Amino acid sequence: MLRPRLIVLLLLFFLFAAPPPLAAAETRILAATFPLWLVARNVVRDVPDLRVDLLIPAGAGCPHNYALSPRDLLRLAGADILILNGGGLDAYIPRMARNDPAAGEKSPRILEAAAALRGHARANPHFFASPSLSALLAERMGAALAEQDPGHAQLYARNAGAYAREMRELARQFAALGNRLGHPSILVQHDVFDYLAADAGLTVAGAIQIHEGQEPSAARLLSLRGQLRGVAAVVLEPQTPDRAGRMLAEEGGVPLVLLDPVAAGPEDAPLEYFSQVMRHNLQALESALGNP
Ligand SMILES: [Zn+2]
Known part of the structure; x- marks a missing residue:
């Protein structure tokens, strides 16, 4: 029979010398x-x-x-x-x-x-x-x-x-906000917001960039200027160039709203990152369009 001290030593050996279990099965x-x-x-x-x-x-x-x-x-x-x-x-x-x-x-x-x-x-x-x-x-x-x-x-x-x-629950809050705001129409930077707009009951009047990240041509800017009529806000994203959007909003006297589609974020984003950003988006929409 093994002596208790030897058993402890053997146990310690296997605990510390053995490769980490299940590592290969990860x-x-x-x-x-x-x-x-x-x-x-x-x-x-x-x-x-x-x-x-x-x-x-x-x-x-x-x-x-x-x-x-x-x-x-x-x-x-x-x-x-x-x-x-x-x-x-x-x-x-x-x-x-x-x-x-x-x-x-x-x-x-x-x-x-x-x-x-x-x-x-x-x-x-x-x-x-x-x-x-x-x-x-x-x-x-x-x-x-x-x-x-x-x-x-x-x-x-x-x-x-x-x-x-x-x-x-977030989708429900977007829908409630859209109702409260009377289902406004928005001009977006690129077509990233179609489904979020659908959740919120907003109409997407058009997208400024046809190819994401590329500023529009002069001819396209002219046609976008025409589309501004009836638009309640120009929606920009934090991660893409927005010079044209800012210019259009300024010229048309239309409010700018910065919404984050959560296409990107920090490397150490917490599990609830999407909800946090979407709650900011709700606030941004509310403060830009909530008090006409
Ligand atoms: Zn995209």
């Missing part, structure tokens, strides 16, 4: 964009042996023209599950990372948000800026992850349910 989820990363982190909350990383840098903004670095490609290759936006927003993520039989067993499993929301989101891929579609996305993501990892199905369902409730 599931790596890679979210392509900042808003998807926020939803995924909420949905996997408290699920053990699983981590969610972000592919496109948090501060990159609406990633229409992002160029993947060699480091990004390595991270893609190491992912078990890849969450894509889809709808053309992140189409440059290479085919080898998609469910391509030629890529072999190492290719990550793909969850595409646009496909998960089919029937609810139209061709515009900016559904992430809408609380009501974020709610649905959290539920669909939770169901898809539960299918992959049935052992934690209840946890995914609990998390997705809680996040969806929070998002639907």
